[in-house]
Amino acid sequence: MNRKYRKTVIAGNWKMNKTPSETKEFMAQLKTIMPKGRWCDIALCVPAVCIPAAVRAMRETRVGIGAENCNANASGAYTGEIATNMLVDAGCKYVIIGHSERRAMGETDADVNAKVLAALEAGLTPIMCCGESLEQREAGITDEWIAMQIKLGLQGVAEDKIRKVIIAYEPIWAIGTGRTATPEQAEEVCENIRTVVRKLYSSKHARAISILYGGSMNEKNAFELLAQPDIDGGLIGGASLVPEKFVKIIEAANQPTV
Ligand code: 13P
Numbered sequence: 001m002n003r004k005y006r007k008t009v010i011a012g013n014w015k016m017n018k019t020p021s022e023t024k025e026f027m028a029q030l031k032t033i034m035p036k037g038r039w040c041d042i043a044l045c046v047p048a049v050c051i052p053a054a055v056r057a058m059r060e061t062r063v064g065i066g067a068e069n070c071n072a073n074a075s076g077a078y079t080g081e082i083a084t085n086m087l088v089d090a091g092c093k094y095v096i097i098g099h100s101e102r103r104a105m106g107e108t109d110a111d112v113n114a115k116v117l118a119a120l121e122a123g124l125t126p127i128m129c130c131g132e133s134l135e136q137r138e139a140g141i142t143d144e145w146i147a148m149q150i151k152l153g154l155q156g157v158a159e160d161k162i163r164k165v166i167i168a169y170e171p172i173w174a175i176g177t178g179r180t181a182t183p184e185q186a187e188e189v190c191e192n193i194r195t196v197v198r199k200l201y202s203s204k205h206a207r208a209i210s211i212l213y214g215g216s217m218n219e220k221n222a223f224e225l226l227a228q229p230d231i232d233g234g235l236i237g238g239a240s241l242v243p244e245k246f247v248k249i250i251e252a253a254n255q256p257t258v
Pocket of ligand 1 (some may be wrong): 013178216
């Protein structure tokens with residue numbers, strides 16, 4: 001982390017977990033144990049049907065609610081899809097875009113790019129995900145793969161908008177497996193992502209962008225991961241479903257930074 005130049009962000013991704021009623025319960029519990037200090041931004045991205053309950057519960061708090069996906073089109077015949085202006089109107093601040101679980105369902109880099117542009121246009125903060133498979137890591141093409149995902153995902157993002165984008169590095173082999181990347185492995189890729197942003201924009205923009213790590217991040221390994229200079233927070237799956245664990249990760253972000 002580097003609080004001097006950029007925000008630390010602790011974000012939860014609930015994936016397909018919890019009902020609206022369970023959301024209400026979770027938020028009530030979270031509110032009672034939420035740290036008072038403001039050392040990081042906090043986001044919870046929840047299933048679409050849980051957004052109203054989450055927004056209502058967290059209205060007077062500093063927790064921003066987000067969606068887990070969006071459609072890049074403004075409106076129209078897209079059965080089952082949700083447009084960015086609908087998310088804004090429902091009270092969302094964030095939207096996760098290009099999670100590997102969605103890419104596995106067929107989402108392409110072009111889709112990711114269109115969604116990032118639509119989210120920015122609507123005033124949402126996109127959390128754009130990237131990450132390599134185990135095969136790609138073992139083939140030694142992690143850096144190239146990630147650079148390609150970032151370049152394609154950010155195409156057409158104007159210089160005055162890039163600071164609004166949060167990038168999440170999530171190695172696919174570390175998601176839901178309990179096999180976390182080592183702090184060094186995660187740092188190496190996050191540093192590489194910042195270099196890509198520097199080449200696309202400028203040092204100033206690269207320094208200002210928040211890059212998160214995701215993949216089996218939990219209350220035990222968060223401190224060490226967040227201690228890395230280019231890891232500005234976490235995108236947390238499983239551990240974000242338990243208020244106590246999520247709060248411990250928020251607390252781990254309260255450490256001295258460069
Ligand atoms: P886990 O923390 O459950 O590994 O999930 C990570 C993730 O995919 C967050 O988007």
